[in-house]
Amino acid sequence: MKQERHLHQHSDTGPPAFHAGNVPIAGRVILAPMSGYNDQPFRRLCRRFGASLVYTGLLSSPAIVHGPGRWGARRTAEMLRLHPEEVPLAVQLFGGEEAVIVEAARRIEPLDMALLDINLGCAKSKVTRSGAGAALMRDPARVGRIFAQLSAVLDTPVSGKIRLGWDSDSRTYLEVARAMVDNGAVLVAVHGRTAEQAYTGSADWDAIAEVKQAVQVPVLASGDVKRVADIAHILDATGCDGAMVGRAAIGNPWIFAGQDRDTIPWLERLPVVLEHLAMMLEFHGDYAGVHRFRKHLRAYLQSSGIPRRARIRITQCPDPDELQALLTESPAWVVAGEDVEPEELLVDGEV
Numbered sequence: 001m002k003q004e005r006h007l008h009q010h011s012d013t014g015p016p017a018f019h020a021g022n023v024p025i026a027g028r029v030i031l032a033p034m035s036g037y038n039d040q041p042f043r044r045l046c047r048r049f050g051a052s053l054v055y056t057g058l059l060s061s062p063a064i065v066h067g068p069g070r071w072g073a074r075r076t077a078e079m080l081r082l083h084p085e086e087v088p089l090a091v092q093l094f095g096g097e098e099a100v101i102v103e104a105a106r107r108i109e110p111l112d113m114a115l116l117d118i119n120l121g122c123a124k125s126k127v128t129r130s131g132a133g134a135a136l137m138r139d140p141a142r143v144g145r146i147f148a149q150l151s152a153v154l155d156t157p158v159s160g161k162i163r164l165g166w167d168s169d170s171r172t173y174l175e176v177a178r179a180m181v182d183n184g185a186v187l188v189a190v191h192g193r194t195a196e197q198a199y200t201g202s203a204d205w206d207a208i209a210e211v212k213q214a215v216q217v218p219v220l221a222s223g224d225v226k227r228v229a230d231i232a233h234i235l236d237a238t239g240c241d242g243a244m245v246g247r248a249a250i251g252n253p254w255i256f257a258g259q260d261r262d263t264i265p266w267l268e269r270l271p272v273v274l275e276h277l278a279m280m281l282e283f284h285g286d287y288a289g290v291h292r293f294r295k296h297l298r299a300y301l302q303s304s305g306i307p308r309r310a311r312i313r314i315t316q317c318p319d320p321d322e323l324q325a326l327l328t329e330s331p332a333w334v335v336a337g338e339d340v341e342p343e344e345l346l347v348d349g350e351v
């Protein structure tokens with residue numbers, strides 16, 4: 001408990017927990033990159049609650065260099081609308097062609113980013129078929145060339161996030177991590193699964209520990225931090241410098257402050273939920289703001305004591321003002337124990 005409290009009681013003005021190159025990182029709990037979730041409002045919120053470093057989701061190097069194109073240059077530009085509150089920020093790029101990655105990195109370098117991060121973990125075929133993401137785990141020599149060029153061209157320190165390899169026959173994590181660091185990477189993050197595993201099974205923390213032993217730069221451990229207590233466990237098990245929180249941070253910024261969501265009464269969660277919604281509306285506009293907020297909202301509402309049908313009505317509400325009003329009323333619907341379904345909250349058409 002003492003160690004956990006210490007983990008979360010960092011201050012941005014105190015001594016840093018570690019350095020990534022010349023970048024001081026104030027604490028050991030970090031928001032993992034998550035495309036579709038890590039927009040500017042979410043990154044800011046997680047920083048405010050204590051994440052010592054936040055990542056964007058993966059951005060397409062070809063879209064930055066050749067956009068507008070099929071990767072969606074508008075969404076890329078949106079992901080790169082940064083805010084001073086999210087510093088320090090790691091911006092993550094994916095790409096298969098060395099020249100395109102380097103050019104994309106050069107173009108976005110003027111942004112206020114602490115780290116330029118390369119994705120070597122995405123297992124989706126639309127990314128891997130161009131040789132990007134986890135496909136890079138099969139080609140340590142190419143990884144070395146990419147990092148050598150990036151470090152030669154950029155002033156910004158370069159990092160990368162890997163998986164354990166492509167599949168169980170090709171667990172290349174040590175070769176790839178060494179190729180990165182030998183060619184200038186200042187930090188390595190490791191998701192303890194192969195691409196083939198996607199998100200199945202459990203993350204192999206022992207393999208992450210091997211990476212920490214193998215390289216002389218800070219290593220971040222990723223995979224299966226579900227509750228606050230897991231942060232100390234993964235740091236102990238891997239010896240890593242920092243722990244990433246991914247899925248468990250969705251609708252749950254409190255994890256960065258050392259609190260588990262299910263210990264926080266709905267009434268106390270509500271101001272944060274309303275503020276997150278307001279930030280989403282401001283950043284994305286009414287329509288996209290409400291829609292993109294829903295996946296966070298579903299998580300915020302877990303174990304809130306609000307009956308299921310009422311939760312559905314809240315998460316399906318399309319109108320920002322009505323949603324704000326529903327949320328403001330919602331503490332009155334919290335039911336301790338009995339699963340009462342207030343009549344007026346039933347979703348239209350539901351029996």
Ligand SMILES: Cc1cc2nc3c(=O)[nH]c(=O)nc-3n(C[C@H](O)[C@H](O)[C@H](O)COP(=O)(O)O)c2cc1C
Nearest residue numbers: 032033034035057058161191222223224245246247
């Ligand atoms: C919805 C989602 C999106 C993700 N997007 C990215 C990404 O853009 N780049 C990346 O390196 N990893 C991405 N990841 C992987 C996470 O960063 C993390 O390594 C993985 O989810 C395991 O950690 P967790 O158990 O804490 O979620 C994503 C994961 C999820 C669930």
